[in-house]
Amino acid sequence: MTTPPAAIDSKLDAKIPSGPLAEKWDRHRFELKLVNPANKRKFEVIVVGTGLAGASAAATLGELGYSVKCFCIQDSPRRAHSIAAQGGINAAKNYPNDGDSVFRLFYDTVKGGDFRSREANVYRLAQVSNHIIDLCVAQGVPFAREYGGFLSNRSFGGAQVSRTFYARGQTGQQLLLGAYSALMRQVAHKQVQIFPRMEILEFVISHGSVRGIVTRNLVTGEIRCHAAHAVVLATGGYGNVFYLSSNAKSGNVTATWRAYRKGAFFANLCFTQIHPTCIPMHGTYQAKLTLMSESLRNDGRVWVPKKPGDSRAPQDIPEGERDYFLERKYPSFGNLVPRDIASRSAKSVCDEGRGVGSTGHAVYLDFSDAVGRLGEDVIRERYGNLFEMYEKITAESPYKTPMMIYPAIHYTMGGLWVDYNLMSTLPGLFVLGEANFSDHGANRLGASALMQGLADGYYIIPYTIGGYLAGTSLPPVTTGDPEFREAEAEATGRIEKLLSIRGKRAVREIHRELGMLLWNDCGMSRNAAGLGAALARIPEIREEFWKNAMVTGSTGEFNQDLEYAGRVADFLEFAELMVEDALTREESCGGHFREESETPDGESLRDDARFCHVAAWESQGAGKPPVLHKEPLAFETVRLTQRSYK
Amino acid sequence: MNGDMKLKLRIWRQRGPREKGRLVDYEVSAIAPDMSFLEVLDLLNEHLCAHGEEPVAFDHDCREGICGACGVVVNGQAHGPDAKTTACQLHMRRYKDGDTLVIEPFRARAFPIIKDLVVDRSVFDRIIAAGGFISVNAGSAPEANFVRVPKDKSDLAMDAAECVGCGACVAACKNASAMLFVGAKVSHFALLPQGQAERETRVLTMVKAMDEAGFGNCTNELECEAACPRGVSGDNIARLNREFIHATLKTRKG
Numbered sequence: 001m002t003t004p005p006a007a008i009d010s011k012l013d014a015k016i017p018s019g020p021l022a023e024k025w026d027r028h029r030f031e032l033k034l035v036n037p038a039n040k041r042k043f044e045v046i047v048v049g050t051g052l053a054g055a056s057a058a059a060t061l062g063e064l065g066y067s068v069k070c071f072c073i074q075d076s077p078r079r080a081h082s083i084a085a086q087g088g089i090n091a092a093k094n095y096p097n098d099g100d101s102v103f104r105l106f107y108d109t110v111k112g113g114d115f116r117s118r119e120a121n122v123y124r125l126a127q128v129s130n131h132i133i134d135l136c137v138a139q140g141v142p143f144a145r146e147y148g149g150f151l152s153n154r155s156f157g158g159a160q161v162s163r164t165f166y167a168r169g170q171t172g173q174q175l176l177l178g179a180y181s182a183l184m185r186q187v188a189h190k191q192v193q194i195f196p197r198m199e200i201l202e203f204v205i206s207h208g209s210v211r212g213i214v215t216r217n218l219v220t221g222e223i224r225c226h227a228a229h230a231v232v233l234a235t236g237g238y239g240n241v242f243y244l245s246s247n248a249k250s251g252n253v254t255a256t257w258r259a260y261r262k263g264a265f266f267a268n269l270c271f272t273q274i275h276p277t278c279i280p281m282h283g284t285y286q287a288k289l290t291l292m293s294e295s296l297r298n299d300g301r302v303w304v305p306k307k308p309g310d311s312r313a314p315q316d317i318p319e320g321e322r323d324y325f326l327e328r329k330y331p332s333f334g335n336l337v338p339r340d341i342a343s344r345s346a347k348s349v350c351d352e353g354r355g356v357g358s359t360g361h362a363v364y365l366d367f368s369d370a371v372g373r374l375g376e377d378v379i380r381e382r383y384g385n386l387f388e389m390y391e392k393i394t395a396e397s398p399y400k401t402p403m404m405i406y407p408a409i410h411y412t413m414g415g416l417w418v419d420y421n422l423m424s425t426l427p428g429l430f431v432l433g434e435a436n437f438s439d440h441g442a443n444r445l446g447a448s449a450l451m452q453g454l455a456d457g458y459y460i461i462p463y464t465i466g467g468y469l470a471g472t473s474l475p476p477v478t479t480g481d482p483e484f485r486e487a488e489a490e491a492t493g494r495i496e497k498l499l500s501i502r503g504k505r506a507v508r509e510i511h512r513e514l515g516m517l518l519w520n521d522c523g524m525s526r527n528a529a530g531l532g533a534a535l536a537r538i539p540e541i542r543e544e545f546w547k548n549a550m551v552t553g554s555t556g557e558f559n560q561d562l563e564y565a566g567r568v569a570d571f572l573e574f575a576e577l578m579v580e581d582a583l584t585r586e587e588s589c590g591g592h593f594r595e596e597s598e599t600p601d602g603e604s605l606r607d608d609a610r611f612c613h614v615a616a617w618e619s620q621g622a623g624k625p626p627v628l629h630k631e632p633l634a635f636e637t638v639r640l641t642q643r644s645y646k
Numbered sequence: 647m648n649g650d651m652k653l654k655l656r657i658w659r660q661r662g663p664r665e666k667g668r669l670v671d672y673e674v675s676a677i678a679p680d681m682s683f684l685e686v687l688d689l690l691n692e693h694l695c696a697h698g699e700e701p702v703a704f705d706h707d708c709r710e711g712i713c714g715a716c717g718v719v720v721n722g723q724a725h726g727p728d729a730k731t732t733a734c735q736l737h738m739r740r741y742k743d744g745d746t747l748v749i750e751p752f753r754a755r756a757f758p759i760i761k762d763l764v765v766d767r768s769v770f771d772r773i774i775a776a777g778g779f780i781s782v783n784a785g786s787a788p789e790a791n792f793v794r795v796p797k798d799k800s801d802l803a804m805d806a807a808e809c810v811g812c813g814a815c816v817a818a819c820k821n822a823s824a825m826l827f828v829g830a831k832v833s834h835f836a837l838l839p840q841g842q843a844e845r846e847t848r849v850l851t852m853v854k855a856m857d858e859a860g861f862g863n864c865t866n867e868l869e870c871e872a873a874c875p876r877g878v879s880g881d882n883i884a885r886l887n888r889e890f891i892h893a894t895l896k897t898r899k900g
Binding site: 056059060063074075076077078079081083084093095130131133134135136137138139140142143144145146147148149150151167168170173174177180181182184185187188194196219248249250282283284285286287288290291388389392393394395458459462504506508509550552553557558560561 | 648649662678680681682684685688689692695696698699700701703705706707708709710711712713714715728730731735737739760761764766767768770771774775776777778779780781782783784786787788789790791793794795796797800801803804807808810811834835838840841
């Protein structure tokens with residue numbers, strides 16, 4: 001069955017090239033206009049964010065000869081949160097000779113995303129995946145190798161082939177250091193200028209195109225405008241709206257939310273990924289949740305006691321009284337089911353009162369079988385650093401006693417809407433990596449975020465931005481233009497407003513309240529009543545923030561309190577749209593589980609007739625209801641099926 | 647109430663790069679043993695804000711030991727007392743009720759203080775820009791399995807590449823030397839076949855950038871190795887010296 005392509009919303013032209021799926025990207029690269037090599041240096045491009053997508057984009061655009069300005073919030077581009085990705089990066093190399101192909105990677109990704117992504121984008125992603133591995137190896141990324149010196153692969157959730165390349169439990173770190181070194185090479189060649197400790201506060205639109213940004217220097221507080229011919233946004237996801245997540249503390253929605261307010265559409269916000277293997281919550285003082293790589297599910301077995309309320313130590317519970325619930329429910333994928341399914345299964349056994357640990361919100365991830373079968377040395381080689389990390393945080397050794405894990409917010413599939421060229425609905429604003437909505441549909445497979453970030457930066461934006469710059473008339477602008485002054489005034493006005501609240505409640509406390517609300521009502525499982533209640537409550541919390549938040553210090557200095565308050569203010573606006581999106585999507589798919597829409601055995605039930613589309617929201621300004629646009633998803637190659645991992 | 651531990655914190659407060667700093671005493675109560683060191687600073691800051699005082703500035707981001715942003719000296723030790731542990735992964739179960747923690751920034755001439763516990767480590771970026779890369783453009787990489795890398799070499803390169811660029815090695819060294827940081831990057835590439843083409847120029851330009859930045863010399867006491875949260879080995883300093891001598895002799899004219 002193929003879904004009929006519905007009429008295209010005039011504001012949402014995805015610009016997918018015609019022709020057979022496998023030829024689209026080739027054809028498009030040929031059809032894109034080229035910028036003459038001698039003219040490239042005359043084009044200035046701003047890149048915001050230096051994670052895998054931003055660093056790889058800035059480096060590659062520098063290699064091509066563009067004049068690049070690259071901004072990051074951290075003190076060095078090397079610290080962006082891609083660095084924390086543990087498990088690996090997928091590619092269709094088929095080195096293990098186990099049946100992989102570009103088509104299979106494409107198919108697994110579309111299916112894993114529960115049929116809510118664009119076929120053409122995902123196919124392109126699978127096509128360029130192999131080039132990424134080639135490039136990273138050439139950059140010196142020390143991927144794991146076999147004794148013969150060839151690259152090693154491992155398997156990951158949602159796939160039955162071994163296609164994941166890895167560097168111990170630090171794949172993100174090594175890939176980011178590769179992209180960072182490529183970036184610093186361009187800094188040395190004076191192709192890229194780096195601006196660390198900078199936060200983007202506003203976008204500048206001139207003659208209908210994005211032509212600049214307004215930044216705040218986090219050390220001096222200086223507000224400054226920067227002009228360019230195009231802006232590339234690679235500022236990551238919005239997981240921190242939930243307060244507790246596996247994201248780094250600086251992760252925020254400010255850049256993408258400000259773009260939305262200026263006219264970029266925000267898409268599929270309700271597609272949030274809850275990672276099944278995080279160290280469980282404890283105490284209200286907790287600042288973040290720590291992820292334990294999904295790769296652990298290769299050798300770890302997930303279980304809870306069969307009997308509710310069983311408080312015996314794990315080693316005292318005999319084999320027959322344990323429920324290896326993933327192996328029982330999904331015999332063919334077992335512990336390697338995709339993340340959304342593993343997370344929800346853990347929640348449901350805990351809801352039945354069979355959760356373990358002091359809070360009852362945890363399940364065991366047990367390595368005793370693997371240690372018995374392979375020996376402690378092999379397990380140490382595979383997961384040593386993860387086990388050490390777990391022991392540091394919990395004071396328990398996973399070699400001796402099962403880990404305790406629980407799902408936590410980890411990644412956001414939703415993001416700014418982009419077309420096939422990765423351009424948002426604002427001309428000249430390109431969005432890469434986790435910040436866009438594009439390739440993962442309703443659920444991202446493990447080891448695919450690194451692949452997408454680097455695909456966007458190394459192999460897609462270098463082509464598509466050229467097509468835009470060569471094919472668009474862009475009159476000269478300067479930062480003295482009224483559009484720049486207005487944007488700067490907006491940014492300054494917001495800061496002054498924050499500093500004038502002088503209330504009594506810590507910003508962190510208000511953020512925590514918002515996070516708990518969203519976790520309960522818009523988390524692993526959602527229903528109309530809860531979402532409706534959250535929609536009513538969020539404006540109240542926002543009002544409380546603007547009346548009673550305590551923001552100390554002043555703007556002309558290093559002021560972490562002020563930075564944080566600005567980000568929480570934007571989360572408080574963003575949260576409402578996320579919940580609205582979740583309420584509007586009356587189906588269950590991927591990371592979005594609506595209790596009203598499930599199969600008799602409790603699996604999520606899509607509604608392809610009504611919801612086989614991208615939901616893209618257009619701002620009408622603060623305080624006014626947004627307008628929903630729908631981009632229909634046409635499946636011409638893959639058959640829409642009920643996802644099954646049984 | 648989170649827990650019932652009480653700690654005395656003596657924290658370096660300094661308003662700006664050119665202002666005079668001093669140690670200020672604070673008491674933090676309701677600490678739980680499972681709290682991380684940075685969560686204790688969060689708690690203190692929340693308390694300071696509530697009393698209209700300025701919070702303590704400190705760098706942090708991932709809070710899982712991999713970004714390299716955090717880093718302070720706790721009771722004289724960079725990142726605190728635990729081996730192979732960043733400050734964000736130091737937990738309060740390490741301390742007893744009533745203990746005193748003296749908390750200072752990483753001190754080195756090449757790391758000017760920005761505010762309180764925050765220092766400017768951008769000099770590390772300049773050293774990497776001087777040669778800490780393999781010159782390959784996105785379009786010109788050969789098939790990944792074309793070059794085989796023996797597993798032992800690859801593992802050693804990975805050991806060196808573990809560095810998170812936090813600067814604890816510099817802070818722990820009485821000479822404020824950056825030899826472990828530079829040695830780790832030089833080793834990472836020198837050990838791999840991909841790094842051979844630029845092997846000599848890389849070590850020379852990186853060492854030059856290091857020397858110009860105002861770091862001290864290495865006197866082989868290996869405090870850096872002891873402080874390194876990623877366990878980067880001092881062997882990398884020996885390898886740096888060897889690479890440097892080799893490159894110097896090989897490129898010497900006449």
